[in-house]
Amino acid sequence: MTQPFKDAIGICKTIMRNGFDAYVVNAQLQRELLEGADETELDIACEAPFDEIQRMFPNVTAGSERGVVALLKEADITYRFYPTDVEDASHPEESIARITPHLLKRMEEKFGSIPTQYACPYVPGSEMYEGFEDIASGVVKFAGIPDDTLRRNYLLGIRALRFAANYDLPIDNNTWIAIVKATSRILDYVPSHSIMEEWRKVEAENMWRFVELLFDSMILHGLMPELAALSRCTHIKNEDTGEEQSVFEHTIETMRHYPEELPYDWFGTFAVLCSNIGKLYTAEYSDETWTFNQFCRVGAKVTRKIMNRLSFLPQDIDLVCHLVKHHQFFHSMLTDKGIRRFRSLDEYPRLIEMARADVKARGIAFTAFNHNMKWLERADTPEQMIEPFLNGNEIMEATNLKPGPHVGILRDELLKAQIEGKVTTVEEAIAFVREYKM
Known part of the structure; x- marks a missing residue:
């Protein structure tokens, strides 16, 4: 091993002793490029930001070339520090940098051509729109080759759906098919808490569209199979007309209406999403009709299992499960005693809006709802x-x-x-x- 490489390894060890990962990029390729070269230049991939590198090596300067974090010159050797991949959601093969823009230039100078696999070197970044073309173009589109961009961070697949839902934009066809093809890998490599961090950034009024995109891309089938299965479960949408509808379609429609009264209620909207899950487990077909006895209580139990799996906080799980369990309470035409019992429930204003959204989604009369709202005013006066x-x-x-x-x-x-x-x-x-x- 030549002295420049020994020194580069020494630099990496110093960085690692300070708690940051570091390694020499594609050592074999750099050895070949250094043979007969007039200057000795080595590229290092490192997790540390510039200020940390400067504390360890006071002589470094900020990099001016594309992707270079810091530049260190010692004797006749120049060291370039590039950011390493720290994404949990990248493909395993993308976790190790094998080429940098500087190495690409040296290869072109020495060999006269660039291998296809090195034609578009990737430099990790941390900006929210990293990996996307300009959103101002009116379409959600991955930068570069969609399949390759997605491999570098599969969380971009979820982020693309979020952008499409929040900004009401279409997804580029090639970007969409890249996401669909990578569905299993998105579920394999992206931690559930990372998916939920993206999901929490979806506005409540746009969540119905985000869930619809999750379903169309088949991601929902792996993330929440209990919910996706509702697309194969039907119920009567409107008893007056006898119109049937899949439970999943009804859930999406109800999610659209809920934020009309509570526009910033993310957890209430998520509770609407989970409100019909119990129908999958309680469905019975008899006398040419479907019944779903106890589906609210069963749905609350299944919702708890799902939310634990998705790494929700305990207090958030309790809130959503409470709403799922009691969301049908306000649908019946209640007596005074029933209204007073309803009024004693926690979060009853949210339960009212869940009932209102359901009535709108079904297209039925507000008779029972208006009756209960009128009686709710009377409940303010104690019976005694x-x-x-x-x-x-x-x-x-x-x-x-x-x-x-x-x-x-x-x-x-x-x-x-x-x-x-x-x-x-x-x-x-x-x-x-x-x-x-x-």
Whole structure:
């Protein structure tokens, strides 16, 4: 081993002792390029940023060439420091830099041609739009050769879907097919927490589109197979018309409507996404119709399993599972007792909006919803603070009843009728007790 390479290895060891990875780029190729060269120049790949390199080697200067982090000249040797790949989501073969722009230039000078595999050297970067063409062009497109760009960081596949959803842009055809072809590798190499970091950057009102793209690219089938399977499960969208729809399509449509009232509620929108998962496990076909008994309770349990798998925080899991478990509560036409019980639930405003979004997605009447909203206002008044329009003496006078327990029963029934809104005046109260007596 020549002295320049020994010195380069010594530099790498110094960097590694300070806690950063470093190595000589493609040592064999550099040896061939150095044979007969007038200048000795070596390229090093290193994890450390410029300020850290400068602390270790005070004589370094900032690099001015493409991709060069720092430049060090000692005696007659020039060392160029390039950033190494630190992406968790890159293909294993892309994790080691085998060529740099400087080596590419030296190869062209010495050999007169450039091997195809080295035609487009990759220099790692950390910018959000690294690996993409300018988004201002109106299309989401990988820079360079889409398949090669994606191999360097498979997280770019998820990021492309995020850009398309958030900016309402189409995805370039070659970029799209590169993502579809790499679906299994995206799931293999991208950590679940990294996928969720991208997902959390999707606006709530655009999440339906992001999930739709995950489904179309087949990524959702590996990430949340329980959800993707809902595309093969049908239910009645509207009982009045008998129209059928896949549960997955209904879920997407409901997600579109939920942020109309709560536009920044990411977790509420995610709860809508998971709200119908229980139908996959509770579906039964009988008398030419599908039933999904207990699907909310079952769905909450399955949602907990999914969110644990996707590395959600415990408190976020509890929130979403609570919403999934109770999201059907507000759909039925509730009594006063039912409304008061609903009102006692945590996060009941979100549950109301989940019900509203479901009604919109189904295209059905708001009869039960409006009824519950009206009664919800009455729930603000405690039952013990409501007095009946008629006391015991007035009830006996109106009905000609004699004193006894039946007068107290009639008074309680009148109070219930008032709470439910069936009786709103003294005249209606007199008519109610007279009719109830008969």
